[in-house]
Amino acid sequence: MDINKGKHKLEIIKGLILIAKISIASGVSWELAKMLGSKHPYLAPLTVILSIQETIQHSAVYAFYRIIGTLFGIAATIFIIKHLEVNGWTIGMVLPVVLRLHKTIIHQIALTILLVFVFVHKTNYYVSDRIRDTIIGALVAIMIHIIIVPPNYVKDARRTLTQFGIDLGQLFKKVAYWVNNNCEFVEGENLIDDTTNLLQELHQVEKEFEKAEKSLRLSPFGRNKKQQLKQNEQFLFQLKHGYTYISGVLTTFNDWSETNSLPTVDRQKWAVQLQVLGEYNTKQANQNLENRAINKSSLDLLNLSAIPLQIRIPPELESHRHQLSLYNDTLKLIDKLKAK
Structure with missing residues (x-):
């Protein structure tokens, strides 16, 4: 099943919802500003348009x-307007005063100073209208954003997570095939490139999860979605460990094969082991996809006992396995540092 099917359609729907929100909020804020006596009601929908963000x-x-x-x-403008004329130098002298504030506040201060300087001499209502209408627009924008289809990026995070799980499972299977076929150097380089690309995909998944978590803040209807996100974080935790593992063993197999001491029997056993791990990732990702399709909130993690250990080391080495692992990792690091 292609999990990206309908993604473009979903983006169009989100765009239409955003347009509808802005339109409704702009109309409501305009009329509300007029009802409260504003002579410049356009200031309220202006705030709406600027304030409605992705979350x-x-x-x-x-x-x-x-x-x-x-x-x-x-x-600031009222304090100095009686002593300065309206020109570019005036604004230039005022702006340095606010440079230590947040950049968004600085932009709003600069814009307000400019417009107040221009309009205050033409109408006595502009200052009061700007304060009132800005507050009206801000409140209406937030309320409409909350009430009408509040932002929710949990599905997007889940979709990218599922795709990453499927791709990781495919990488395990590719490495298994490569190990079973003498670990050819050129194919190994291609697999390293695949691993690098998959790392970029993992970073994107993490960004989507961060975005999803932020989209649920201040949302009164996000409790169930938060639970779904937390459950999917368990799957992400597993996949991150899986990625760390496959990227490490890929390098180890590559180094081992260069020594010409990788027995055929060991290659076959390791190929089976990697194949089993890849099937686990793929099965878990497909289960996650099925749960999404039926709108199931829980993610039932597969029984890890179903993953048999195909490889055994001699009993006399069992007590040294941690030391050997540390030795190998340290040796690889030193070799890479020497190569620089």
């Missing part, structure tokens, strides 16, 4: 910064 938290933070920036800008 409720981002929207709330931006709206807060816009309100603070507006208040600071108006206060």
Whole structure:
């Protein structure tokens, strides 16, 4: 099953929802500003358009910064307007005062100072309208964002996680085939490239999870989604360990094969072991996909006892396995440092 099927359609739907939110919030804020006596009601929907971000938290933070920036800008302008003329040098002298604030607040202060300087001489209502309408627009934007299809990126995170699980399972199987076929150098280099690409995919999964977690903040309807996200984090934890493992053993097999001391029997056993681990990742990813398809909130982790250990070491080496592992890892690190 292609988990990316319908992804483009989903993005279009999200875009239409965002447009609808902005349109509704703009109309409501405009009318509300007019009802409260504003002579410049367009200032309210302007705040709406700027404040509606990809998550409720981002929207709330931006709206807060816009309100603070507006208040600071108006206060600064009123304080000096009686003593300065309206020109570019005036604005240039005022801006350094606010440079230690958050950059979004700085932008709002600069914009407010500019517009107040321009409009305050033309209308006596602009200052009060800007304060009131900015607050109206900010509040309406946040309320509409919460009420109408609140942002939720849990499904996106789950989709990218599932795809990563499938791709990781495929990498295990490719490495298994490579080990079983004499670990050819050229194929090994290609697998290293695949591992690097998969690392970029893992970073994207982590970004999607961070985005999903942020999208649930301040959302009154996100409790169940938070539980789903937490359950999928368990799967991500497993996959990260799986990636660390396969990237390590790939290098080890590559080094081992160069010594011409990799027995055929060992290659076959390791190929089976890697194949089993790859099938586990693929099965887990497909289960995650099936749960999404039936809207199941829980992720039943597979029984790890179903993964048999194919490789055995001589009993006399069992007590030395940790030391040998550390020795091998340290030796590889020193070899890489020498190569630099």
